Amino acid sequence: MRRLAAALTLVLALAFVAGLGYEAWGAISISLTGGWSETLNASDLSGGAGSDLISTYESAVDAVSLTISGATGGSDTWRLDVRKADATWHGDLVLSVKRTSAGSGGSVSGGSDYQLVNGVSHTFFSGAGDVSGIGVRLKLSGVSIKVPPASYSTAVYYTVVDE
């Protein structure tokens, strides 16, 4: 019985130490500001009546600003994954993202070319340490008059993964 009590005490002690370790390690987190909405109408026809809609649109250069925080230091590496979940979307519409600035603080690499955003999470770019103000630009392509009038929306998820 005494041995069992000792064992339980040890387990609790380990749990306590692990908890402290976790607190010390910290939890990396991401926040963002900005967004993008675009309205397409007759003014977006490439050449007036008889012409099609312009097929590609881009958001402002820094439409989205990402901030990564909670890294344990400048060498604490992480990666950023991106995916989307459609609310109402049209199959012809294609959404892409690219990183337009490195922000300030730690370091980031990759993601400076447009890459497709779909329902599957994939790596956008990676970095190390806390970084604030990472600029992201979005691009919509595949637009044509074949896309019926409606409001289309999708949620873009940015996930930071501590590595």
Place this chain on the structure above:
Amino acid sequence: MKAGRLAVAVGAALLVGLAGTAFAVNDTADQTVTITVEEIAQLSASGSPGTLILSQAGTTPGSLPVAATEATTSLSWTSNVTAGHTRKVTAGLDATFTAGIVLKATLAKPAGSNGASAGQKTLSATAADMLTGVTNENCTSATISFEATLSAIIAPVTDETKTLTWTLTAEE
């Protein structure tokens, strides 16, 4: 292995597992991207047709003058509609011609159109359906063919001009 040691081993393994899970931390932020496509109904004509002249040339004594035809102009349009809806192209004169003058027109279905030509229609102050079933499409060079005839012989008329209005509108 005794119970105490076993508990320690299991507990340690569990903690290691939990720690591994906890340290592979991540966090997610999301934003909504919204694209609004508004309804578009744009129509334009390439210009005005040449004068249609009903003359005695070719007219057989005892019959009415032969029809005058003209097909140098065309329409272009861009249209999108919500699901289940269609548009049509109509044509209507601002006023009727002198009694006896009959003006007819045909709007050909252009390449890329989902619509159907209504064939030759007599033009009047009441808009006539010229092409129906227009959906999500952009079309150019839909040829307009005019034909002017007399329904009865009338006194000569010089340069009688009317305005023909083409409209891309919702179908009932």
